[in-house]
Amino acid sequence: MIALGSDHAGLPLKQEIMAMLDEMHLPYKDFGTYTTDSCDYAVFAQRAARAVASGECERGILCCGTGIGISIAANKVKGIRCVACSDCFSAKMSRAHNDANMLAMGARVVGPELARMIVTFFLTTDFEGGRHQRRIDQIASIERGEDLG
Numbered sequence: 176m177i178a179l180g181s182d183h184a185g186l187p188l189k190q191e192i193m194a195m196l197d198e199m200h201l202p203y204k205d206f207g208t209y210t211t212d213s214c215d216y217a218v219f220a221q222r223a224a225r226a227v228a229s230g231e232c233e234r235g236i237l238c239c240g241t242g243i244g245i246s247i248a249a250n251k252v253k254g255i256r257c258v259a260c261s262d263c264f265s266a267k268m269s270r271a272h273n274d275a276n277m278l279a280m281g282a283r284v285v286g287p288e289l290a291r292m293i294v295t296f297f298l299t300t301d302f303e304g305g306r307h308q309r310r311i312d313q314i315a316s317i318e319r320g321e322d323l324g
C-alpha cells in the first residue's frame with residue numbers, strides 16, 4: 176500500500192501518479208488534499224507520513240509545488256526518510272543507500288513523464304543494506320536525541 180499526499184499545487188502531479196499506480200495495479204491510499212483550494216502542505220505530509228511510519232503503508236509519495244516543503248514536513252515524523260527528488264539517479268540512490276520510505280516531487284519542477292520515471296526507480300530499487308544500514312541506524316539515533324560523537 177502506498178500513501179499519497181499533496182497540497183493544492185501538487186494535486187495535478189499526484190493525480191498523474193494515481194493514474195500510473197492504477198495502470199500498475201498498485202494499491203494506494205490518498206490522504207488529501209482533494210481539491211485545488213489553497214491549503215497547507217504540512218497537514219497532508221503528516222497524515223501520509225504517519226501512515227508510513229505506523230506500517231499501514233509501506234511507502235509514500237508526496238507532491239507540492241517544489242517537493243521541498245512537503246518533504247521537510249514529512250521528515251519531522253519519526254521513522255520517515257523522505258527524499259525530495261527531481262532526477263532518476265537520486266531516486267534510485269535514495270532507495271539503494273538511504274532506504275528512503277517516502278518520495279516527494281514538485282509539480283512545478285518535474286513534468287509528468289519524468290515524474291513517472293522517478294516513481295518507477297523509487298518503487299523498484301531495493302535497499303542495499305550493509306554499511307548503509309549502520310548509517311540509517313545513526314539517523315534513528317539522532318531521532319532519539321542520542322549523541323553520535
Ligand code: RB5
Nearest residue numbers: 184239240241243244245
Ligand atoms: C504553494 O504555493 C507552495 O509554496 C508549496 O506547494 C510548496 O512548493 C512549498 O514547499
